[in-house]
Amino acid sequence: MNLPEFATTRTLNNCPAPAKLNLFLHVTGRRPDGYHLLQTVFQLVDFSDLLHFEVRADGQVRRTTEIPGVPQESDLIVRAARLLQNAIHDRTGAAAPGADIAIEKNLPMGGGLGGGSSDAATTLMALNHLWQGGLSREELMVLGLQLGADVPFFLFGRNAFAEGIGESLQKLDTPGLWFVIIQPGVTIPTALIFSSSELTRSTKPVKMTDFSIASKKLFGKNDLEPVAARQFPEVADAIKWLGKHGDARMTGSGACVFCGFTQEEQADEVLKLVPNRWKAWKAKAMQEHPLAGLLDR
Known part of the structure; x- marks a missing residue:
């Protein structure tokens, strides 16, 4: 970068x-x-x-x-x-x-x-x-x-x-993973997902230490994912395909889905296999925003 x-x-x-x-x-x-x-x-x-x-x-x-x-x-x-x-x-x-x-x-x-x-x-x-x-x-x-x-x-x-x-x-310090990110070709308005009557709003709160214990693998779930996947089949298809290679899930309210890998070579191999109908990228985890130092000058 x-x-x-x-x-x-x-x-x-x-x-x-x-x-x-x-x-x-x-x-x-x-x-x-x-x-x-x-x-x-x-x-x-x-x-x-x-x-x-x-x-x-x-x-x-x-x-x-x-x-x-x-x-x-x-x-x-x-x-x-x-x-x-x-x-x-x-x-x-x-x-x-x-x-x-x-x-x-x-x-x-x-x-x-x-x-x-x-x-x-x-x-x-x-x-x-x-x-x-x-x-x-x-x-x-x-x-x-x-x-x-x-x-x-x-x-x-x-x-x-x-x-x-x-x-x-x-x-929070997070694992140094490499991610494959897929854009399934749809745009999802955030308000559409959050306003859905299908969205559950009662997940039991967790503690930050719960995440730390499980940090070597993806923790929890995305409560917005089932709603988005039902309304946008392309998202469901991307999750299903990427899920063959690891723990795939949607980010935010969608539409992008991702999967994390411990080695860059693993991400490269999966990226080569992504169907042409989707846009896909490889991205590396960062611990700090590149411009964080501007506020310290």
């Missing part, structure tokens, strides 16, 4: 927005406001979008890359930048600069890999640095939660055991 290039104080290029996998995902209840209570382990992997930032003096925020189906005004990248501008203004009383933001989009939308959330987190980290906003990691995480429940995890910067709606995070 390319690391960011600090070409000048006005630009920051090749900033990774890595994917995440949910090694398990349990739905343990539902709050009165409708948000679901979850337990999960978030795993960073070295498969990412790349973002490029250039400071503007006029305060405008522009996404310079067209993304089909994603209007600029609703893009989490643009919303994150404007949210940060407001936070810096509230903090200092001064107007924050603007930015031109380009993106090389590699993570599929509606795939359960956290692409939009990761893009937003990378935007917050990069622009906080370029604009000299001075916000701490914790302050950025509070901002990020306004954009989506997964955003604080990417700002947290480490693999984590997560609870609540995903914002309560504890650092």
